[in-house]
Amino acid sequence: MKNKIISALFDQMADIMEILGEDRFRINSYRKVARVIGDIPTDIENLLAAGQLTKMPGIGKSSLAKIEEFAGTGAIAAHQELLARIPPELPELLTIPGVGPKGVKAVYDQLNVTSIAGLKAAIEDGSVAGLAGFGDKKAAAIARGIAFLEKSTGRIRIDQALGAAELVRGFLLDVSGMLRIRTAGSLRRRVETIGDVDMLVANQAGREAGERIIQAFTDAVFVREVLASGPTKGSAIIEAGGIGVHVDVRVVPEESFGAAAQYFTGSKEHNVRLREIAVKAKLKLNEYGLFKADKMISGPIEEEIYQKLGLDYVSPLLREDRGEVQAAKEHSLPELIQLGDVKGDFHMHTIASDGNCDVSELVEAAKKLGYEYICITDHSKSSVIANGLSAKQLAQQIKQIRKLNEKAKGITILAGSEVDILANGKMDFDDELLAELDFVIASVHSGLAGPREKVTTRTLKAMDSPYVNCIGHPTGRLIGQREAMDLDMAAVIKHAAETNTALEVNANPWRLDLKDTHCRMAIEAGVRLVIGTDAHSTDGLGLMGLGVATAARGWATKADVLNTISPAKIRRWARSKRPK
Numbered sequence: 001m002k003n004k005i006i007s008a009l010f011d012q013m014a015d016i017m018e019i020l021g022e023d024r025f026r027i028n029s030y031r032k033v034a035r036v037i038g039d040i041p042t043d044i045e046n047l048l049a050a051g052q053l054t055k056m057p058g059i060g061k062s063s064l065a066k067i068e069e070f071a072g073t074g075a076i077a078a079h080q081e082l083l084a085r086i087p088p089e090l091p092e093l094l095t096i097p098g099v100g101p102k103g104v105k106a107v108y109d110q111l112n113v114t115s116i117a118g119l120k121a122a123i124e125d126g127s128v129a130g131l132a133g134f135g136d137k138k139a140a141a142i143a144r145g146i147a148f149l150e151k152s153t154g155r156i157r158i159d160q161a162l163g164a165a166e167l168v169r170g171f172l173l174d175v176s177g178m179l180r181i182r183t184a185g186s187l188r189r190r191v192e193t194i195g196d197v198d199m200l201v202a203n204q205a206g207r208e209a210g211e212r213i214i215q216a217f218t219d220a221v222f223v224r225e226v227l228a229s230g231p232t233k234g235s236a237i238i239e240a241g242g243i244g245v246h247v248d249v250r251v252v253p254e255e256s257f258g259a260a261a262q263y264f265t266g267s268k269e270h271n272v273r274l275r276e277i278a279v280k281a282k283l284k285l286n287e288y289g290l291f292k293a294d295k296m297i298s299g300p301i302e303e304e305i306y307q308k309l310g311l312d313y314v315s316p317l318l319r320e321d322r323g324e325v326q327a328a329k330e331h332s333l334p335e336l337i338q339l340g341d342v343k344g345d346f347h348m349h350t351i352a353s354d355g356n357c358d359v360s361e362l363v364e365a366a367k368k369l370g371y372e373y374i375c376i377t378d379h380s381k382s383s384v385i386a387n388g389l390s391a392k393q394l395a396q397q398i399k400q401i402r403k404l405n406e407k408a409k410g411i412t413i414l415a416g417s418e419v420d421i422l423a424n425g426k427m428d429f430d431d432e433l434l435a436e437l438d439f440v441i442a443s444v445h446s447g448l449a450g451p452r453e454k455v456t457t458r459t460l461k462a463m464d465s466p467y468v469n470c471i472g473h474p475t476g477r478l479i480g481q482r483e484a485m486d487l488d489m490a491a492v493i494k495h496a497a498e499t500n501t502a503l504e505v506n507a508n509p510w511r512l513d514l515k516d517t518h519c520r521m522a523i524e525a526g527v528r529l530v531i532g533t534d535a536h537s538t539d540g541l542g543l544m545g546l547g548v549a550t551a552a553r554g555w556a557t558k559a560d561v562l563n564t565i566s567p568a569k570i571r572r573w574a575r576s577k578r579p580k
Contacts, residue, residue, distance in 0.1 A: 002045065002170075003539075005163050006070055007038035008241035009079050010063075015094055016082040018101035019108060032058040037067070039356060039537040045071055074167060074222040075239065087114035091242075097145035097481040106131055120146055148483065156245060157479055158546060159509035161187050161194035164240035167222060168199055168247055175216045177209030178202075179254055184264035188316045190549035192479060192512045196246035198264055202257040210251040217249045256288045258302035263287035269321030270314075277309050277325075285309075317552045322520075336552040339545050342563045344373035347418065347441060347472065347504065347532025348541070352397055353378035354386040355536040359404055359413065365538035367411055373567040375414035375439050376401055377532075380428035382420040383445055389417070391433055398436050412567040414438040418472055420445055425461025427468070434467035439574050441504065441532070443472035444485065452486040459492055463501040466578045470530045471496070473506040473513040481510070489518055493525045500577050502528045502562055507547025508540075519554025528573075529561045 014030035017023075036058045037044065047053045048071055053064055066076045083091070086108075093104045093116060107113040110131060111122050119142070122128045129139040165183050172178055178201055182188070185198030203209040214234040218226045224244055227235040232251045237244045252260040263271065263286065278285040283292055289299030290308055298304045303313045311328040315336055318324040327333045348362055349355035359376055366374045378397065379388035389397065398415045405413040416439040420428040427434060427442065434440055442462045448455070462468055474492065475484035496503055503522050506513045511534070514522065519529060531547035533540050551561060558564045562573065 002043065002071070002163075002166065003037050003040055004159065005167060005241040006044060006067055007034045008163075008243070009070070009076055010034035010037065010066075012091065012242035013076075013079050013082055015101045015104075016086060016091070019090070019105045020082075020085065021105065029058075029060070029063070033063045035356075039539045074171060074220060089115040092116055093119060095480075096142060096149055098141055099145060103142075106133070116146060116149075149480070155193040155195050155480075156243065157509045158187070158190065158192055158194060158512075160241055160243060160245065161197050164238060164245040164247060165197050165199060167240050168197070168217070168220075168238065168249065171220055171222075172199070172201060172213065172217065172249070175213050177204045177212055179204060180257060182261060184250075184261060186267075188265045189267070189319055190317055190546070190553060192515060192550070196248055199247060199249045200257070200260055200264060201249060201251045202254045203251050204254075213251050214249065252287070254300065255296070256299045259285075259289040259299045259305055260287045261302045262305045265316050266319040267321060270319040270325065273321055273325040274305075274309060274311075277311070281309065283309075315552070317549060318555070320553075334555050334557045337548055337556045337558050337561050337564065338552075339548050341558045341561070342371075342531065342544055342548065343566065344371045344375070344412075344563060345533050345535070345541060345544060346375045346416070346439060346470070346530050346563065347377050347506070348374060348535040349378050349386075349418075350376060352393065353383070353388055357538055359401065361538055362535070362541070363404070363408060363411060363413060365541050369541060369544075371411060373412040373414055373570070375416040377416040377418040377439075377441050380417055380419045382422065382428045383418075386445075388420070388428075391429055394429065394433060395436070414567065414570070416440060418443050419468075421458055421462040423447055423458065425458045425464075427462070427465055431465075431467060434465075435578070437467070438571055439469050440465075440467050441470045441472040441530075442468040444476055448476045448482070448485045450485075452488060455485045456488040456491055459487065460495045463492075463495050463499045468501060469574045469577065470502040470504050472504045472532070473511050473534070474503055474518075475513050475515075477513055478510050479512065484513070489521065493518075493522050493527055496522065496527045497525045502530045505529050505531045505547045505551045507531055507533045507543040507545075507550070509543065509546055512546065512550050514550075514554075516550055516553035519551050519556055521554075523554060523556055523560050529556060531561060531563050 010030045011034040014027045017027045036056055048068060053059055066078060070076050090108060093099055107119060111127050113119050113122050123139050123143050128134055129136045165187060169181055172181055180202040182200050184200045187194050187197055201213055203213055211231045214229055217234045218229045218236055222238045223236045224239050225237040234249045236247055238247050275285050283290055289296040290305055298308045306313045312331055312333050314324050314328050351358055362374060379386040381388045381390050394417060401413050401415040415437050417437055418441045421442050421444045422428060459471060475487055477484035503514055505519060522529060529551055531551055533543040535541045562570060
């Protein structure tokens, strides 16, 4: 996760420099460093220790020094200096969908707009539309972006939250008196967006150890603003990956660590259910332990809390009060899919379309993950912006993949495609070419804002194709940037079951699409799920865990997910829909 944070810092430095009108060469240099670091699958600190960063193209002495500075201190002075040169709220303008550094520079230089509130006012009085290169249409688009952003204010993507948690965790591991540390709250439940990051620490006995841990946290170089500081809890806004993240660190005694983990992980509604069970059993449950009168009967071990209440252990992923407590009481909880059950990845892109690595690089990365197969799914011709393949190019790629597969050892390479669903519901390639593929993902990439009946019908028609095996990122949402299509999800799931079409759980943290509740609907209807990382680099393959967690939050088991079966069974499953 430090790689992502460093990448985001270099990107933000480039953004600020562009707003300030600084040297284009340095801006592009920082952008390149951000891309290089963001795509490295190996932990940046390991590369620094081995002296390997100096050999990477695009990372010069100056950039290397900044990376080393971050590794040692958790911050980059040059980044802090750039932030100090602009109004503090100005970077927030870059979070508005469709607004980039050039747009921010224009409204800042010409209208002295320094905040989202100021930009809203400038749109309302017509000032933005009057700027050269803007106009009414662009001003209206920015207004829609602000409205969308305001719906999700205060929440960040799960990958951003994980990056912040890893930064704090790495720092606190070196603090004297710290025994154990873990995430809690919505992050531990792997909710798709996070309000604040909860960290739970078990300390050595004594008040001083707890105070020392909290003091170390609030004094850390990455802390932007301290919100509260006491002997057992510290709250702060930290700088992580170019954004401010609210982090709460709680210190508890070792004997209460399990109870605290349960208390601070479960949703409010889940915890109410457990306390009701405890009260009926004449017990008391809180963050300090499970008590019978004044005697603690459970506290250090989280699993034991559930056991003492007569329940099976409930995975943190399920603690949302969606029937899991009753299932735990009846011993009918599902055995959730785990990352170790995954045998391969169905969704990835190469340099043939908009990826940044070739097939052989993805093969080697997948082997390191222990995969039995991968499926190459570059974009189709209508995805012009993603450099989609023509029919001729896809035919050539299929031949290339077949040859590589013959030589590959220990892994199967499947030939696939992410084919655009056209406006009329037809496929972007003809059936003759689709029949040559092992696996076809059909996705909507345009016209997402269409009316409910139109976008739903379009998706239903795509599933009628005997060559479409899976609908990719079905709602098309981008978390925090773009609303989901107004799909009739019940109709889509029903038709998927009728046509033996899988639905994707896209593991990219911008998507996580299907979302957890839709996963559960699909599973209950007998629809198989496909988890795809949508990787555009070897590093992207590492997103699989987020997709697995999302599917598991929807109560998915190993049997519900196609990624858990062998390549031979995948081929048979895909062919079963095709004309005999």
